[in-house]
Amino acid sequence: MDCETVRLHLHADQRGHLGPELHRALRTHLEGCPACTHEEAAEHVLTEVLERRLPQHPASLALKRRLLAQWPAAPVESRPWWRGWRRALVPALASALVLAVGLPLYHELWSGARGDATAMVAEAVNDHVRVLQRDRPLDVESGGIHEVKPWFAGRLDFAPVVSFEGDAEFPLQGGALGYFVDRKAAVFVYKRRLHPVSLFVFRAEGLPWPARGLTPIGGAAGYTSVSRGFNVILWRAGDLGYALVSDVDARELGRLAAKLARG
């Protein structure tokens, strides 16, 4: 197998789409070809970048409502003696179907199922760990919120709205540039005793925000969860989304969230 053929099949191999014979021939070639091995690594990175960061454009709620309203209902048996009643029954049946079937389906499909919230929480924990694992977790050391916030100017396409300056209980340590799912995020790092607390601020649109299990937090409706030992609180305010993550006690994290969400 030559290099050109190998490169044609690299991606299919990574997807697991190659037959065993072709797969073996490709692996044999890669063992003796540094150039194709590099090419394979580059293909891996490209896939990872596309899957993690390429913006997704879901349909708007208005389009979904229009399509749902226009879609024919499921087949419904009718009987000959209904013929005279059809004018009255059909609209009534249609309304009942929309309420009984369409709305739960709509809610289930598009309003943020529990699985989506789990993905958001897992992403928040991953991003928190990623920030802490950096050689220098902070891009800007705190000299107060009015030093940290301006540092983001020109580095983000939005202005992070955070007015809590930190206090004796939760001193502000600094800020950093991070990511949340597929977008850039402003990261504000607070501290509770020796525990770092990351606040991610990012553009909220297009993410599967949980619609259930919300509780009042400050002036917002927050979603609280635990993942891999970390407590996570998610909330939205206007166009911005917030994810607060730490291994501090859930009640303490809730107190900080209330201070932050107060606006």
Place this chain on the structure above:
Amino acid sequence: MRTRGAEDPGAGLGREALAYVDTLHNLARYLTGNETDAEDLVQETYARALKAADQFTPGTNLKAWLFRILRNTFLSSYRRQRASPLVGGLDTVDPAHQGVADEAWLRDDVELDRLRKLVAEEIEAALLTLSEEGRTVILLDLEGLTETEAAQVLGCAVGTVKSRLARARSALRQRLKDYAR
């Protein structure tokens, strides 16, 4: 006994067709390049799907079937309206003829690391520079369609999908190079 299915041809298609609206809209957005046209394209796709519901074979891949309708609708209704600068893009060039120097940029960890740090807007912008074929085949692959399913959507041979995908990904890497430096 009679069913409403006989009156509404789309009823047999099932409401699960609507579950693909987000993924169809995503492809439509990358094909048309704007929100208004993308919404129109998706709406037209579902209208055509309802009309052609009797041509869908239950048990086959509904998602691929809808993708095919969307792409055909785009080709017949939208692309003609615009003099697209994206046709005949970089991904129409055989990667084997692009030269070794162009490939070398991804051959060390530093460059791979730069690629990992690209932001969403840069990746989107790079993807939009590809031809319609290039964008479509990359997005179908990301949606998890097999080469056989993608071939059904694109109306070509499986081997053609493989070579188009390789060309498109190679071209995308070339574009991303400009952002990663």
